[in-house]
Amino acid sequence: MxxxxxxxxxxxxxxxxxxxxxxxxxxxxxxxxxxxxxxLKFLENILSELRRAxxxxxxxxxxxxxxxxxxxxxxxxxDIIRAVEGPxxxxxxxxxxxxxxxxxxKPLKEVWVAARAGLRSVLDEVTLADVVAGDLPPVxxxxxxxxxxxxxx
Amino acid sequence: MxxxxxxxxxxxxxxxxxxxxxxxxxxxxxxxxxxxxxxLKFLENILSELRRAxxxxxxxxxxxxxxxxxxxxxxxxxDIIRAVEGPxxxxxxxxxxxxxxxxxxKPLKEVWVAARAGLRSVLDEVTLADVVAGDLPPVxxxxxxxxxxxxxx
DNA sequence: TGTTTGTCTATTGTTTTAATAGACATTATC
DNA sequence: GATAATGTCTATTAAAACAATAGACAAACA
Numbered sequence: 001m002x003x004x005x006x007x008x009x010x011x012x013x014x015x016x017x018x019x020x021x022x023x024x025x026x027x028x029x030x031x032x033x034x035x036x037x038x039x040l041k042f043l044e045n046i047l048s049e050l051r052r053a054x055x056x057x058x059x060x061x062x063x064x065x066x067x068x069x070x071x072x073x074x075x076x077x078x079d080i081i082r083a084v085e086g087p088x089x090x091x092x093x094x095x096x097x098x099x100x101x102x103x104x105x106k107p108l109k110e111v112w113v114a115a116r117a118g119l120r121s122v123l124d125e126v127t128l129a130d131v132v133a134g135d136l137p138p139v140x141x142x143x144x145x146x147x148x149x150x151x152x153x
Numbered sequence: 154m155x156x157x158x159x160x161x162x163x164x165x166x167x168x169x170x171x172x173x174x175x176x177x178x179x180x181x182x183x184x185x186x187x188x189x190x191x192x193l194k195f196l197e198n199i200l201s202e203l204r205r206a207x208x209x210x211x212x213x214x215x216x217x218x219x220x221x222x223x224x225x226x227x228x229x230x231x232d233i234i235r236a237v238e239g240p241x242x243x244x245x246x247x248x249x250x251x252x253x254x255x256x257x258x259k260p261l262k263e264v265w266v267a268a269r270a271g272l273r274s275v276l277d278e279v280t281l282a283d284v285v286a287g288d289l290p291p292v293x294x295x296x297x298x299x300x301x302x303x304x305x306x
Numbered sequence: 307t308g309t310t311t312g313t314c315t316a317t318t319g320t321t322t323t324a325a326t327a328g329a330c331a332t333t334a335t336c
Numbered sequence: 337g338a339t340a341a342t343g344t345c346t347a348t349t350a351a352a353a354c355a356a357t358a359g360a361c362a363a364a365c366a
Contacts (some may be wrong), residue, residue, distance in 0.1 A: 001154040001272055003244040003265065005324060012258045019257030029343075035256055042325055048344065061333025062341040077264060078306075087305065091156040097303050103188055104172035105165045107287045110297055111230060111279050112156065114289075117296035118271035119154055124306075126264050134260045136267075143270035144263055150250050152240065153231075153277075158355060182312075195356055201313065214364025215310040 001119065010046050010084045011077060012036045017056060018072035018128040026058070026065025046084060053083035073129035078120065088123065089116040154272065163199050163237045164230060165189045170209060171225035171281040179211070179218025199237060206236035226282035231273065233281075241276065242269040 016032045029047060033040040047066055050056040057069040068075070078088055089112070091099055096112040125137050143149060169185045182200060186193040200219055203209040210222040221228070231241055242265070244252055249265040278290050296302060 001242040001269065003242075004322095005245045008245045011261065012254070015257040015261070026342095028341095036258065039325060041327080044343070045325090045345095051343095058343060059333075060331070060341090060343040062339095063334055064332080064342045066343085082306070089154040089156075092158045092161045095305055097305065101165070104168040104285045105189065107284050107289060108164065108168070110289060110293060111275065111284065113302055114279075114293040114296040115272055115275045116154065117299055117302040118275045119268055120302075120306075121296070121299070122264065122268045122271045126267075131260050131264065132257045136260060136263060140263060140267040143267040143274070146270055146274070149266055149270040149273075152248055152250065153235065153273075157353095179311095181310095192356060194358080197312070198314095198356090204313095211312060212364075213310090213312040213362070216365060217311045217363080219312085 004085065006042075006046060006084055007081050009036070009038045009043060010050060010080050013038065013043060013047060014050065014055065014068070014075065014080050014128055015131055017066060017068045018075075019132045022067075024067075026063070026067050028065045032066070049084050050080070053079075055079065055083055068128070071129070072132060073127050075128045076124050077126050077128075077131075078123035081123065088119060157238065159195075159199060159237055160234050162189070162191045162196060163203060163233050166191065166196060166200060167203065167208065167221070167228065167233050167281055168284055170219060170221045171228075172285045177220075179216070179220050181218040185219070202237050203233070206232075208232065208236055221281070224282070225285060226280050228281045229277050230279050230281075230284075231276035234276065241272060 013032050013036065016035055017027060020027050029040060029044050032038065032047075033043045047056060047058065051058050051066075051069075054069055055075060056066050058064070058066050081088060087095060089096060091112050096109065096116050099109045099112060101108045121139055122143065125139055130136050166185050166189065169188055170180060173180050182193060182197050185191065186196045200209060200211065204211050204219075204222075207222055208228060209219050211217070211219045234241060240248055242249060244265050249262065249269050252262045252265060254261045274292055275296065278292055283289050
């Protein structure tokens with residue numbers, strides 16, 4: 001699982017929007033870029049994609065900026081990833097449920113489907129609101145507590 | 154999670170070796186390539202990496218070929234991935250446990266650690282022997298049975 | 307000694323990634 | 337209505353990763 005710079009930036013930018021309670025006024029790209037150390041122009045591209053996905057709203061002009069277009073509790077980390085990169089998981093360009101393997105590799109399809117489900121069990125469950133509140137769902141606590149979760153292998 | 158062609162090939166090649174009970178005689182790269190439709194030269198590069206990682210053994214010359222250097226039940230899918238691509242998961246080039254976030258993004262570290270743990274819960278548990286036998290561990294069955302596991306989102 | 311096979315190093319073309327640039331459209335304020 | 341501040345859109349680019357491919361070389365066996 002390689003989390004790209006783009007996804008990393010997108011998630012952090014969305015969190016800034018979810019956290020900012022700016023009396024309903026839009027937040028400037030500039031301010032997000034500075035707060036999270038993200039290259040401004042790259043961030044603007046990303047925020048445009050999030051807008052096209054209906055996750056953020058925007059306003060041009062002076063006093064313009066961005067805001068979250070949905071309740072923070074209804075936007076998952078996976079939603080952000082899908083908005084900027086497409087499907088969460090694929091194998092050599094194919095979605096897991098469409099894979100066909102032959103010979104001893106046959107059961108591999110179930111393995112990749114399960115791997116995706118393992119990822120989803122975290123990324124589909126955690127919302128922007130959870131992260132902002134620092135109160136993550138039980139599934140995260142369980143996984144994080146599992147042996148060796150914090151060490152490299 | 155993007156499973157590259159290389160990882161896909163490596164896992165399937167390893168499964169061919171795990172499945173082949175060729176009276177202890179080595180299996181030719183040629184035969185694996187054909188059975189799994191993998192470009193021969195690319196496969197040879199991959200098998201060399203698996204050999205350097207101690208997962209397969211090899212013999213040159215006529216009657217040469219490859220074999221599994223360990224019991225199939227002791228090699229996990231994650232072992233194969235790590236051998237050919239390095240760590241299972243990273244965020245923008247950094248392993249999850251070393252991440253540092255600021256402001257509202259602070260709890261993100263736990264989220265990425267949990268996501269990696271979710272992946273590991275499948276990929277560290279499933280061995281080549283499991284796949285060859287078509288008898289996957291309970292964690293796979295559970296995840297695969299979870300709602301929506303087989304559909305795209 | 308010759309043939310078959312794996313090993314190693316290098317190279318190539320394509321795609322993706324991560325960013326940058328600049329013209330343009332919109333909005334609020336003066 | 338002019339101006340300044342902002343987001344939008346299209347294009348470009350440099351670097352890296354990806355997916356192979358090539359060929360000389362080394363080892364093993366018949």
